[in-house]
Amino acid sequence: MQLVDLFSALETSPVGAFVKDRGATFATIEAVHLMALAVLGGSVLVMDLRLLNVAFKDIPARTLALDAHKAFKVALAVLLVTGFFMVAGVATKCYHNFYFWVKMAALAAGIAFVFAVKMPLLRNEGEPPSAATLKLVALASTSIWLLVAASGRWIGFS
């Protein structure tokens, strides 16, 4: 079975049908996607601006990072679920859309980066990482999530 068949099967499945049924369904799911986007953006920004030592300097970095990460995880879960439903509604169009795949690649990279690089680095109880390392991590994190959001919006324009 090819990938295109998987997408087409998703669109014709009951999930796809549910999302397509009324215009308001897709729109409402997307509005929830946007709300979670606000929380994700806020948590990433708060963490990264602190790591860059640009803002929130009197809030301990570890406290901020660990709490922000909790909000990040909840937001990410909501984004993934709502995102899945939205793709189900317009799966074939997404499959053929360049910016959809840009977004998916950036999303995969972002998730891998946060859970395999950033959080282990910040949680590490031993020698704290250098300021330069933290700044690099912060810049990478902000860039990648910005790319996910921007390419996501551009799907709608293409």
Place this chain on the structure above:
Amino acid sequence: MNDLVLGFARWLEAQPLSVRLHESFYMYNWIETTHVLTLMVSLGMLAVIDLRMLGVCLTNVPASTIARRLNKPMLIGFGVMSVTGIALYSAIPVRTTQSLWFRIKVALLFAALVNAVLFHRYMRRSIDSWDTARVPPARTRIAAGLSLALWAGVIITGRFIAYDWFDCGEANPAWVDAVIGCTKTVAAL
């Protein structure tokens, strides 16, 4: 009142700025993308502040520290949202003015502003008594919860503006046509 607002929208629609935005290939898209992405800054910061005020996160940091530190990026974000929002309105003034969702959105924005101002005053008076408490008093939590609910409404109605379900000329119930200020000439088209 409706004539006044609609008259302004029709005047704005004829201005060169509005026409150029409306007919642009990419400018409108860039402005809209900025508007949507900047909500990560403005409402992202707001969400963190409100979650602290609800006693849900960062509870071992004084509430006033969170409010003070996140306030500036939040207001910068709101500044960008306002500018891009006005630009978006200016590109399609008449349809936006006659949009049910836009009108509800404006009402919610106003309510959110009032809520914020009232809470800010209360906070200034009382903050010393609950600044370091893990869970702030009820009044704070109510204001924070209301804030999150109102802004969620702003996001939802903002997104719905693009849809034509209740545009003038669609088969709307009479009360909808009255609320959104459809004029007879438009309804007859």
